[in-house]
Amino acid sequence: MILPVFEGTSQVNKKLNIKIPAGIEDGGRIRLSGKGHPGINGGPQGDVFIQMNIRPHPRYTREGNNLHCKASTDFVTAALGGKIEVNTLNGAISLKIPEGTQNGRKFRLKGKGVTDRKGNTGDLIVQLAIETPQNLSERQKELLAEFAAA
Incomplete structure (x- = not known):
């Protein structure tokens, strides 16, 4: 999955392998620690949250x-x-x-x-x-x- 993430103070598009937990529900969120906006006054980077949208299954x-x-x-x-x-x-x-x-x-x-x-x-x-x-x-x-x- 290619996502806009921050490296230092620059936003870049980066390909990330994200483990999606089995059984996650529609609307569930996955947290990518330290991949968000740079912190204020040199603080640690924030997190990115990915909200899952589950496609309907043809059988279930x-x-x-x-x-x-x-x-x-x-x-x-x-x-x-x-x-x-x-x-x-x-x-x-x-x-x-x-x-x-x-x-x-x-x-x-x-x-x-x-x-x-x-x-x-x-x-x-x-x-x-x-x-x-x-x-x-x-x-x-x-x-x-x-x-x-x-």
């Missing part, structure tokens, strides 16, 4: 240390139960879907959220969307009609 939204995402499954898995694969920050895991699961149900995956600067880890909340098939064969339609009549 964040609330504190908790992450939220959506996952989908077919209506057979929702009705009969089964497993789906859910992506987390640390890779994919298997999520058990109980039988009779309704559209919009939320599952909390403990400890699968963001870890903040103090070491506290949030949860991943997965909201399930049930996909209804659009192109059923005649036989599938008959079976569903029989099911509905039972």
Whole structure:
């Protein structure tokens, strides 16, 4: 990152490698000690503060240390139960879907959220969307009609 910083009494553009702490929140600040304006009457240089603006993630939204995402499954898995694969920050895991699961149900995956600067880890909340098939064969339609009549 190239920043305007002070060296002595002169402002220069300098390339700095800045360590961004894992889990920093939108609006969080990083302090660069001694990189600010020169001190008054020869005093020590001030500090530069960088305010972080976090871009939205395509899959997750964040609330504190908790992450939220959506996952989908077919209506057979929702009705009969089964497993789906859910992506987390640390890779994919298997999520058990109980039988009779309704559209919009939320599952909390403990400890699968963001870890903040103090070491506290949030949860991943997965909201399930049930996909209804659009192109059923005649036989599938008959079976569903029989099911509905039972």
